[in-house]
Amino acid sequence: MKQYDVRQCRVVRFEQLTADVFSAWVEAGELARAAVPGQFAQIFVPGKTLRRPISICAIEEDRLRFVFQIRGEGTAILAQTKEGDSWDILAPLGHGFALGDTTRKVCFVGGGIGVPPLVAAAKPFGQNATVVTGFRNKDAVILQEDFEKNGNQVILATDDGSAGHHGLVTECLPEDCEAIFACGPTPMLRALAAEAEKRGIECQISLEQRMACGIGACLGCACKLKTEDGGWRHGHVCKDGPVFDARLVAFD
Secondary structure (H helix, E strand, O other): OOOOEEEEEEEEEEEEOOOOEEEEEEEOOHHHHHOOOOOEEEEOOOOOOOOEEEEEEEEEOOEEEEEEEOOOHHHHHHOOOOOOOEEEEEEEEOEOOOOOOOOOOEEEEEEHHHOOHHHHHHHHHHHHEEEEEEEOOHHHOOOHHHHHHHOOEEEEEEOOOOOOEEOOHHHOOOOOOOEEEEEOOHHHHHHHHHHHHHHOOEEEEEOOOOOOOOOOOOOOOEEEEEOOOOOEEEEEHHHHOEEEEHHHEOOO
16 A cells, blocks of 8 residues: 555444534545554545544554544534444555654643544554643533553643533643643643744644645645744645644744
């Protein structure tokens, strides 16, 4: 199989996790065997021209899991999926997390719908990973049990204090982590990049961006990346990312 491919994938399990967040397990065959944590897929939506980019949440043998939130007409259509339906999937796409030594003490930080890509990434670390997740309130919380099944240490934060720590995820980082892996809103990623620089540790961040093609042809998902001479250049989240060394991302 080439780097990525298209497959008709049968949906074997479909669940509603919250009012607007859904989970789908699909039989993906070679696509699953080629995937790594942090990559994504482009999923065809009937009646729509453009596919929808959705991060890979979990990888188990020949199956992939996708967790997505309704954000428009396309994802609203996907939310009507029934078990036994087939999804037309282009995957695996992009560069995932470079996990390195899984015996290190590391921290995974996710905000909102940025939490799902961290499930597969945190799994190899087991109890060596502290997973800090942030949500608006208790009704938006997802996937805590999945991290616990991984053996990860889990810290929950909510904006309104209705569950877990009342405040920001950046207030919950353990002192002894040797690397940070994160996905979520840009202000959170910016703050984590600054904290990692202050501590002198590695930080990898997964950027969220609107995409069209997902393979670097349309150039629609541009992002600013720093250059060695102190300037910046245009990169693309789908082809150069979605995971980047935080030191290379120009946030302003």
